[in-house]
Amino acid sequence: MKQANSSNLFKQFKDKKVQAAYLFIAVPTILIMVFVFLPNIMGVILAFFKYDVASAPRFLGLGNFIELARDALVWHSFRVTLYYIMGTLPVAIVLGLFIALALNAKWFIGKKIVRTMYFFPVILGMVVVGFLWQWLLNPMFGFVNYILGEMGFASINFFNNVKLALPTVALIGVWKNLGFFIVVYLAGLQGIEETFYEAARIDGASKWQQIRYITWPLLAPTTFFLTVMGVIGGFQIFQLVYAITQGGPADATRVIIYDIYQNAFQFFRFGYGSAEAMILFLFIMTITLFQWRFYQKRI
Amino acid sequence: MKKKLVYFLIACMIGTLVLTAGVSQVLGAKRTEVEFVTWGPSPLVDEYFEGRVVAFEKLHPEIKANYHSFGDYQNKLIILYAAGETPDVISTHTLIHDAFMYRNMFLALDSYIDGPNGLPRDDFPTSGWNALSMKGVTYGIPQTTGGLGLMYNRDLFDKAGMAYPNESWTWDDLKEAAEKLTIKKGNRVVQYGFTQDWISWCLIDAIYKAGGTIWNKDKTAAALNSEEVKNVLSFWKELIDNDFAAGPKIVGTAATEAMKLFAMGRAAMMIGGTWQVMSAKAMSPDLNYAVTLAPQGKTKINVVFDTNYAISNQTKVGDEAWTLAKFLLSPDGLLETWRSLYNSLPARYSCFKMEGFKEPKGIPGYIPPVTEKEFEEILSWEIKAFQKDTTSTEYSSAFAINFMVYSSKMLQEIFIKGTPVEQALDSCVAEINKAIERGL
Numbered sequence: 001m002k003q004a005n006s007s008n009l010f011k012q013f014k015d016k017k018v019q020a021a022y023l024f025i026a027v028p029t030i031l032i033m034v035f036v037f038l039p040n041i042m043g044v045i046l047a048f049f050k051y052d053v054a055s056a057p058r059f060l061g062l063g064n065f066i067e068l069a070r071d072a073l074v075w076h077s078f079r080v081t082l083y084y085i086m087g088t089l090p091v092a093i094v095l096g097l098f099i100a101l102a103l104n105a106k107w108f109i110g111k112k113i114v115r116t117m118y119f120f121p122v123i124l125g126m127v128v129v130g131f132l133w134q135w136l137l138n139p140m141f142g143f144v145n146y147i148l149g150e151m152g153f154a155s156i157n158f159f160n161n162v163k164l165a166l167p168t169v170a171l172i173g174v175w176k177n178l179g180f181f182i183v184v185y186l187a188g189l190q191g192i193e194e195t196f197y198e199a200a201r202i203d204g205a206s207k208w209q210q211i212r213y214i215t216w217p218l219l220a221p222t223t224f225f226l227t228v229m230g231v232i233g234g235f236q237i238f239q240l241v242y243a244i245t246q247g248g249p250a251d252a253t254r255v256i257i258y259d260i261y262q263n264a265f266q267f268f269r270f271g272y273g274s275a276e277a278m279i280l281f282l283f284i285m286t287i288t289l290f291q292w293r294f295y296q297k298r299i
Numbered sequence: 300m301k302k303k304l305v306y307f308l309i310a311c312m313i314g315t316l317v318l319t320a321g322v323s324q325v326l327g328a329k330r331t332e333v334e335f336v337t338w339g340p341s342p343l344v345d346e347y348f349e350g351r352v353v354a355f356e357k358l359h360p361e362i363k364a365n366y367h368s369f370g371d372y373q374n375k376l377i378i379l380y381a382a383g384e385t386p387d388v389i390s391t392h393t394l395i396h397d398a399f400m401y402r403n404m405f406l407a408l409d410s411y412i413d414g415p416n417g418l419p420r421d422d423f424p425t426s427g428w429n430a431l432s433m434k435g436v437t438y439g440i441p442q443t444t445g446g447l448g449l450m451y452n453r454d455l456f457d458k459a460g461m462a463y464p465n466e467s468w469t470w471d472d473l474k475e476a477a478e479k480l481t482i483k484k485g486n487r488v489v490q491y492g493f494t495q496d497w498i499s500w501c502l503i504d505a506i507y508k509a510g511g512t513i514w515n516k517d518k519t520a521a522a523l524n525s526e527e528v529k530n531v532l533s534f535w536k537e538l539i540d541n542d543f544a545a546g547p548k549i550v551g552t553a554a555t556e557a558m559k560l561f562a563m564g565r566a567a568m569m570i571g572g573t574w575q576v577m578s579a580k581a582m583s584p585d586l587n588y589a590v591t592l593a594p595q596g597k598t599k600i601n602v603v604f605d606t607n608y609a610i611s612n613q614t615k616v617g618d619e620a621w622t623l624a625k626f627l628l629s630p631d632g633l634l635e636t637w638r639s640l641y642n643s644l645p646a647r648y649s650c651f652k653m654e655g656f657k658e659p660k661g662i663p664g665y666i667p668p669v670t671e672k673e674f675e676e677i678l679s680w681e682i683k684a685f686q687k688d689t690t691s692t693e694y695s696s697a698f699a700i701n702f703m704v705y706s707s708k709m710l711q712e713i714f715i716k717g718t719p720v721e722q723a724l725d726s727c728v729a730e731i732n733k734a735i736e737r738g739l
Contacts, residue, residue: 138556160711266700
């Protein structure tokens with residue numbers, strides 16, 4: 001059987017169209033191998049070494065992982081990242097869904113303009129977004145504090161307050177990505193056949209019941225996709241923190257990628273940083289698998 | 300026919316490539332290429348250095364210097380080093396220099412510096428050489444030197460009927476003046492007496508001025524938990540808690556906001572770096588201010604933060620790289636840099652006496668020239684601050700970056716989170732020492 005398969009493949013490969021197709025595939029495959037696969041493999045290998053770029057790598061076995069387990073700052077960074085995800089993902093899902101529902105409604109005027117407005121932050125670079133919000137929320141000259149001042153409130157230093165810094169960064173994260181959630185939900189909504197709603201209306205279902213029993217269940221694949229992307233994106237949050245707070249004040253916004261960055265590029269601990277990245281990868285993969293199993297039962 | 304045309308075009312392309320390569324090889328047969336890199340803080344600085352490279356090539360037609368600049372400087376240098384592609388001449392500041400030098404990534408320069416085509420060591424500050432040496436071997440050359448001065452708003456001092464700060468001021472004088480210059484309306488402070496960037500640079504200067512130190516004698520452990528350092532931090536805390544100073548809760552921990560407050564006339568005094576003192580003028584042209592030495596403490600010392608040149612130990616053109624570095628560091632070269640950019644003093648004493656030193660001309664259309672009055676009021680203090688034997692780079696160490704990171708965190712712990720000074724200090728020392736124990 002195997003022989004038959006391979007001889008079929010060989011025959012197929014004689015076809016010039018198949019050859020051209022493989023040629024087309026070959027280019028991106030090589031690029032992915034060289035620029036994605038290989039660096040990842042190197043990263044995994046480095047995780048077992050002490051490496052500072054200047055000297056030859058020194059094998060540590062599980063040394064980096066043992067130290068990681070004892071590193072309070074790593075655990076703190078994981079916690080902060082989880083808080084960030086918990087503060088952004090549910091908000092983006094709920095807001096994204098409701099704005100998409102509004103934009104999908106027939107009565108909504110100026111859909112295209114509003115959709116573009118919401119999507120605009122998505123195309124902005126994270127660093128640009130960071131600077132923009134730093135300016136808006138500046139305690140002395142920022143627009144938001146100006147408005148607060150006019151209303152008789154004291155100025156708030158959003159980024160230099162241990163309690164407010166992370167929620168503020170999370171809010172900016174929601175603002176930045178909300179457009180993506182809206183557009184994906186809109187696509188999902190447009191895929192739901194109108195007949196379901198017609199039947200529900202005939203049965204006397206209210207608007208809320210239609211959303212609860214038709215829209216929400218039929219959007220489950222979309223929600224699954226957004227949740228997975230949101231969790232992965234949340235664990236990868238870095239630029240915003242790097243541009244605005246540098247992990248501060250007093251580690252209040254120290255997310256895991258910032259910790260990896262600091263260990264690798266500031267302290268020259270590339271092996272340790274790689275070990276952290278590897279653990280992060282395994283963690284994200286596990287969470288994604290859990291999400292997959294959870295949704296598989298419901299979709 | 301089609302095939303012939305394709306073959307002809309391919310032949311043409313190959314021919315052109317071979318010819319071009321051949322011609323350039325003939326033309327550039329005797330030219331050695333040297334790669335030179337800075338962190339390019341602005342396109343203006345790039346333009347300036349590109350001009351310097353042109354001047355260098357005129358003087359040394361046998362060398363082709365390629366100028367590069369990029370942001371994310373240290374990260375990219377690390378990646379380039381890992382790839383074996385570091386540029387030959389590298390512009391550094393003390394922190395980057397420490398990180399690379401203690402990992403043996405730079406070329407030893409003593410044979411060049413003390414050789415027949417060398418440089419007079421005496422003309423450079425000893426503190427500069429100290430920071431660029433490891434185990435008695437020199438791995439860099441100072442380019443510019445800078446430190447901290449006390450900027451003060453003369454209008455606000457006049458309004459309060461107070462005498463201007465001067466070189467003999469102590470920290471107590473500063474506190475007294477800050478208190479008098481702070482104006483409140485109800486609970487709201489409308490004018491702060493003092494502010495500064497609440498970051499490690501200011502802490503380093505204050506620690507050494509107070510007679511303290513960051514490291515033990517052989518720099519094998521952090522020695523921050525001393526009475527002197529506690530005094531500095533408690534003094535700052537007192538200023539902030541009493542609203543005499545706009546602390547990190549007001550101006551943040553980034554190195555820009557304090558300057559904005561000062562430029563707006565909402566802070567009467569500010570400790571700022573040589574690289575900052577002229578920017579208040581750019582932000583607020585009518586601001587009537589001057590600069591003097593930062594208040595002195597137990598020790599008459601000015602901590603300096605230098606920029607330097609180093610040569611990568613991956614270079615294959617060490618001699619040519621040295622020729623370029625030497626050109627950039629010639630008194631004429633440094634004077635030209637100072638007169639154009641005037642953000643930090645040239646690190647050669649002979650430049651201070653050269654004609655034109657007191658007349659920075661800026662870059663037409665971009666950086667305004669400095670008038671004689673402005674030089675006297677805003678820049679002249681720097682010469683007094685950076686005289687021989689008064690400057691220090693004692694903070695420099697293999698673990699300087701760890702100090703910078705953990706001390707910044709400590710300042711945030713104390714002034715934003717409200718952690719007691721001793722507790723924050725102990726935890727900072729523990730984190731630095733943990734890094735030292737781990738080794739490079």
